[in-house]
Amino acid sequence: MLKQRKIWIVLAAGTGLSALLIGTFLPIEKLKDASHQAIGLGSNSTKPESVGSPSTIVSPLIAQSPNQRAATLKATAQKSTVSLERNRARYLLASDLIAQGQGDKAIESLKGLEKDYPVLSAQVLLKRAQAYEVAGKQSETTATWQELVKQYPNDPAAAEALFFLGKSNPKYWDQAIEKFPAHPRSVEIAQLRLKKNPNQLALLMLIVNHATNSEGYTGVLNKITEKFAPQLQPKDWEAIAFGYWENQVYDKGAFAYARAPQTAVNAYRAARGLHLSGKPGGEDRYRQVVQQFPNSPEAGLALTRLAALAEQPQLAIAYLDQVIQHFPDRAPAALVEKSKQLDKLNSSKFATQVRQLVLTQYANTDAAAEMRWAYAQERAKAGDFRLAKQWAEPILNNNPDSEIAAQAGFWVGKWTEKLGKSDEAKAIYQKVLAQHSDSYYAWRSASRLGWNVGDFNSVRSLNPAVNKPATRPELVSGSPVLKELYQLGQDRDAWTHWQIEFQGRMAPTMAEQFTDGVMRLGVGDNLDGIFMVSNLSDRDKPEEKEQYRSLKQQSAYWQALYPFPYLQEIENWSQQQQLNPLLVTALIRQESRFESKIKSSVGATGLMQVMPDTATFIASNIKLKQFKLDDPNDNIRLGTWYLDHTHLEYNNNSMLAVASYNAGPGAVGGWLSKAKTQDTDEFVEMIPYDETKGYVKSVFGNYWNYLRLYNPEISKQISKVSSEHPKDS
Known part of the structure; x- marks a missing residue:
């Protein structure tokens, strides 16, 4: 029913995101400023009443609708004493009123607020201009935009003012592009101007650098390389190459990287792009990496690639010996591969000696662990x-x-x-x-210990209590303005502001990458948001590994990794089908990463990746005349019905039901008929489809993480035995 969805590959080489470098394909799971903080300090370094940190009155209101929080905001905003809580209430109330079309009331709420609330003074002027516009007061709107540009010319909020002023005076658009090229408004200006004159290289390059995920992006790359190649500088080629790489167009990415500044990373990607796309020349380029950058980590990777591509065992061993001699961090894995090549040469004695070397001299490495596990x-x-x-x-x-x-x-x-x-x-x-504590096997262990976490035969019927955090954690990176906007739930404004602060797109710091993930989640880009957060674990530099260990102690990390979009719809339809809502949440996270519009290559659509034919079958059973698969409510309604159906097929065994959801009932029935074990854990390990085996473990791993993070009983229980569990969850 539901086949492999969009595949993401880690996009950076030499930045610690090493999965691409070793050729690992990752299922969907896919940042600078003077005030930047070291990761791990954010949520504990600021007093509760300071700017950018959660507050006691306004912060808990962020998750509520404007109507639900209106009374409390009004009461707080009318307090006589100036305080951060009052300032926040006035600002948030004004934002709600603007969204509701009540411009005059918003103007009153914002009156003089920039003086009391200096951290958001530029944003206050922005809101005031918007309020005047909603109220139909055009002269005041224009005057406020002009005041914003005059008083805060370097603040990202000025880009909004320049955009609106530029509608009548093009010089303002020129200023926006010059001063704020990364701002979404500048991207919009570039796109509007390109519609009138599509052959403007500077504007095309702005799109390349700052709109990687925009519609028609690869077409822009193609246009530049076909029409403007002689005018491009090496740095332009690097940006183009990165754009191709982000969009998995590896052959063209390789072409562009070969013309970019010749760093070890770029040279390696020029080789790897040819290799991934099946184009000739990859081996020669790998050799060039070794020759030009012999001491770089990329040279070790290139030698590993050459060994894998070698047709003769002797040649492979020669490459591996170079890895072993010059790249000690790769030596254990190279030794294991060398033992396999020796086996091909019928040199079993030497192969055994090499394996023994791994187990003795490299006992603490992944290579030794994998060898032990195989035995x-x-x-x-x-x-x-x-x-x-x-x-x-x-x-x-x-x-x-x-x-x-x-x-x-x-x-x-x-x-x-x-x-x-x-x-x-x-x-x-x-x-x-x-x-x-965050692994699938932690759940299996907790189940074996008798914890109230469910087993394959009982997890469906559980209805665990869920305590969502009352307030947002403080961001670990970014300016005070960004942190304050985030605390106010002004996610679109925070995202826009972040585009200016995020300077390290090609090689983000740990804190930048995490912040980018959180910002993406805020604007509903859940797939890329979770991707950015989850791939922090792939960093390989010692200082980055230490930062990651620190970050894992914070609830902010886990809340970003396991968010709760569409909770109301999930709980509603889970209750209707008598399904554990956390199991449904876990399955949606694996299927779509909460992307409601996503569609697979075979047509599976929406949050629960329902196939159109299956949806028609379900709709006929539940007498649903009209539905849209990309509508979250419809999709969850149809998907939960089908998940209930697969449970009923397998006597409410959730493991078999989840496996069937992925591979189809025919496949699971066939596996059961041939099964040589009654042990469910053994059955999971013997699932012949690697995708389905990984899918089952991922879904139940997701379920366990939602349970341990948000269920008070299990969270308390796990905190007693694991130092990894965030103490503030």
């Missing part, structure tokens, strides 16, 4: 659980940061149970929860 699985398959445990147990102790540590730890617990050592098994499950 453990072989022994478990043969029924030797004692030896399987012996091989796998060191992974949890020696390789806690390995991607397979949680999986290995959980199965050590299961095998220990099979050996009749229940107390020891419980200690192992608790260790998995302590060290890998």
Whole structure:
């Protein structure tokens, strides 16, 4: 029913986002200013009443509708003593009134506010101009826009003023483009002018640099490279290459990177782009990277690529030996690959020696963990659980940061149970929860320990309590203006402001990337927002890894990674179908990352990625005459009906129901008929479709994270055993 959705590839090489460099395709899961703060300090560094931090009265109102919060805002705004709460209430009340078309009342709420509320003084003038416009007072509107440009010429709010003033005087549009090229209004100006004269290179390059996700973007790139190539400078080619890369046009990206400034990263991408697109010349370019930048991390990657592309084992081993000798961080993985090449040459003795070297000299590496895990699985398959445990147990102790540590730890617990050592098994499950509290295997461990988290056969019927945070956490990066707009829930204005502050698009800092993700979530760009936040874990520099560990201690990180869009619709239709609403939320997060308009290559549409034919079938069953698959309410209604249907097919086993939702009932029925185990955990590991196996683990991993973050009982329980759990959740 629901096949693979839009695929995102990590886009930066040499910035710590290493998944692309190693060729890993990531399922949908896809930032500067003087006041920039180090990541990990934001939410704890400011007093509660300071600008940019949550407040006690106004902040809890952000999630409410304008009508719901109007009375409280009015009462707070009318207080006689000037305070941050009063200023916030006046500003937010005025914003609501403008949106409701009540310009005169908004003007009154804003009167003199710029003096009392200096952090948003420019924004106050912006709102006043908007209020005058809504009230139909054109002369006052123009005068206020002019005042804003005069008093705050360098504030991003001035770009809005320049845009509106430029409608009657083009010189203002020229100023906007010159001073604020990254502002969405400047992009809009460029697009309007290009409609009249499409051959303006400067405006085309503005689109290239600042509108990567705009409609027709790759067409702009093509136009520039076809018509203006002789006029382009190396930096222009770099921007064009990055644009192609962002949009996964790798062959043209490679062409552009070859003409960009020849850094190690750009040279590597020129090679990798040809490789990914299947075009010739990739191997030669990999060799050029090694020759031109022999000591760079990209040279190590290039040698690894060359080894993988080599047709002869001897040549592959020669490349791998260079990696082992010159790039110690890649040596363990290169040694494992070398052992495989030796096997091809029937040199089993030397292959064994190489593997032993990995297990002894590189015992704490991912390569050693993966080798141990492979041996453990072989022994478990043969029924030797004692030896399987012996091989796998060191992974949890020696390789806690390995991607397979949680999986290995959980199965050590299961095998220990099979050996009749229940107390020891419980200690192992608790260790998995302590060290890998956000993993799918933490949920499986909690279930084995008897926590009230549900199992595959019971999770459907649970209805966990959910406590959403009453206030927003403080941003970890950005100016005081940006932080204050975010605290007021002025997400569109915050996003616009952020476009000027975010200077590191090609190589963002950790704090910038996280802030960009949060800003995207605020304006409903959930797919890219979650992508930006989730890929912080891929950073590989020591200082970045430390920053990531610090960030994981903050609830802001987890709330961004597991947001709650469409909660009302999810709860409503989950209740109608007697489904656990957190399970539905978890499935939607995996299916669409909460993008209501997304459509797969095979036609699956919307939040729950419902196929049109399936939707028609469901609609006929529930007597629904009209529906739109990209409407969130309709999509969740149809999707939850189908999820209930798959549950009923498999006697309310949620694992089989979720697998069926992804692969179809025919496939799951076939797997069941051939299954050689009654153990549900073993069945999951034996699912023959890698996509479905990963899908099942991801959905239930999502479910577990929503549960541990937002359910008071489980959050309290996990905080007692795991230092990773955010203390302010």
